[in-house]
Amino acid sequence: MTDVLTVQHDNKYSRKERNLFDFLIQKIHEVNKLKRLFYIFAVSFLVLSICSCSCSPTENTDTSSAPVSSDSSEASEPVSAEEAEPLPDNSWDFDTPEHHGMDAQMLARLHEALDESSVYGMVTAKDGVIIDEYYGEGYDENSTFPLYSCTKSFTSALIGIAIDQGKINSPDDLLSSYLPEVSASENPSLQQLTLRHLLTHTSGLEWYEIGSSYTNWEEFQSSPNWVTYILNRSQVSQPGTEFNYSTGNTHLLAAALENAVGMSELSYGEEYLFEPLGMESVSWGTDPQGITDGGNGISMTLRDAAKFGQLYLNQGVWQGKQLISRSWINDSTSPQIPNANQRLGGYGFQWWVNSFGENNYNTYYAYGAWGQFIFVVPELNLVTAVASYYPHDSLAPIPYFSDYILNAYIFN
Numbered sequence: 001m002t003d004v005l006t007v008q009h010d011n012k013y014s015r016k017e018r019n020l021f022d023f024l025i026q027k028i029h030e031v032n033k034l035k036r037l038f039y040i041f042a043v044s045f046l047v048l049s050i051c052s053c054s055c056s057p058t059e060n061t062d063t064s065s066a067p068v069s070s071d072s073s074e075a076s077e078p079v080s081a082e083e084a085e086p087l088p089d090n091s092w093d094f095d096t097p098e099h100h101g102m103d104a105q106m107l108a109r110l111h112e113a114l115d116e117s118s119v120y121g122m123v124t125a126k127d128g129v130i131i132d133e134y135y136g137e138g139y140d141e142n143s144t145f146p147l148y149s150c151t152k153s154f155t156s157a158l159i160g161i162a163i164d165q166g167k168i169n170s171p172d173d174l175l176s177s178y179l180p181e182v183s184a185s186e187n188p189s190l191q192q193l194t195l196r197h198l199l200t201h202t203s204g205l206e207w208y209e210i211g212s213s214y215t216n217w218e219e220f221q222s223s224p225n226w227v228t229y230i231l232n233r234s235q236v237s238q239p240g241t242e243f244n245y246s247t248g249n250t251h252l253l254a255a256a257l258e259n260a261v262g263m264s265e266l267s268y269g270e271e272y273l274f275e276p277l278g279m280e281s282v283s284w285g286t287d288p289q290g291i292t293d294g295g296n297g298i299s300m301t302l303r304d305a306a307k308f309g310q311l312y313l314n315q316g317v318w319q320g321k322q323l324i325s326r327s328w329i330n331d332s333t334s335p336q337i338p339n340a341n342q343r344l345g346g347y348g349f350q351w352w353v354n355s356f357g358e359n360n361y362n363t364y365y366a367y368g369a370w371g372q373f374i375f376v377v378p379e380l381n382l383v384t385a386v387a388s389y390y391p392h393d394s395l396a397p398i399p400y401f402s403d404y405i406l407n408a409y410i411f412n
Helices: 004-008 015-055 104-115 148-164 188-192 195-199 217-222 226-231 247-261 265-277 302-313 326-332 398-408
Strands: 119-126 129-135 298-300 337-341 345-347 352-356 361-368 372-377 382-388
Touching: 104 119, 104 129, 104 398, 119 302, 119 398, 129 302, 148 195, 148 247, 148 265, 148 298, 148 302, 148 326, 148 361, 148 372, 195 247, 217 226, 217 247, 226 247, 247 265, 265 302, 298 302, 302 361, 302 372, 302 382, 352 398, 372 398, 382 398
Parallel strands: none
Antiparallel strands: 119 129, 119 382, 337 345, 345 352, 352 361, 361 372, 372 382
């Protein structure tokens, strides 16, 4: 075949022939250019197709059933559980007392009285919002306080949760089902003990803590093994027959609970009570064996203490979730032992029950030594938490609650 480039520059051909060859060469270049464009277009299309397939989050072989979006920004992305369900806001809301039927002037007089007292702090919530808050010099909303025997009410709550979850069958279960030290004991009275006996302080085990000039408290706290010390106490009455307040009873509850749920009481509380409530300030001591001090060892801020009271006021519901069953709340805060103590009132499942104020408002409350309280007044939809230092009269803060907080309520 004749080389057209040679023909183009060979003088032996006529101008007409060379013009013809020039025309042919031009067409050849145009054809080659179109081929190149075609190849470039084809390669580009292939690259884009590969990229689109490799970047797509899902593969759909049926293109007839759904339109394909040309906007890559609309491609679906996996949504994390955290994005799908935002964490609830567990922080307190605040409002003025007047908006909730409370006398602001009476509360101002309360603060004046508290300035001359040994009360560290006092927080009152009404209708689910904090309406009054007081802290003595050197303390604020971030200060944590030991609540001493208010701890017992928290242990009761966790026993109730364990029953709700089926970890414990009922309050009438034998203690020996959860404590191997009891099942191995030859003491027939210990074999009869139930969780209910411990919850209501009717175990019959010798103990001196309230209403006696003598106390075995220091002896108990300094013993090398708290559970052994408690179980070795003399049996002074048949289980279920006499009320005798004892931190030892509650510590046995804590030991039984930990065996039932397979973790420490603090860890269990964090998972099923404190974290759901947004209670971030909680700390909890232990005995020498590492068993949580279920009767005395909890500390927290007053705002967190008030949350616990608010949960009970809400019948165990928080942010729409039932954390503790309504039946356990009612049983715990009803007088299982009427007139358990002349000054303190009746006793439920680790909660005291009494009436306060000029109008005798029915109240249940957690109570700790030296003036620690969590008062719950269902009729007024009100919770008050108190931290104090009254080593010689633990009931001294009560008038600040009954004479000021309750009297601040304005009848509608």
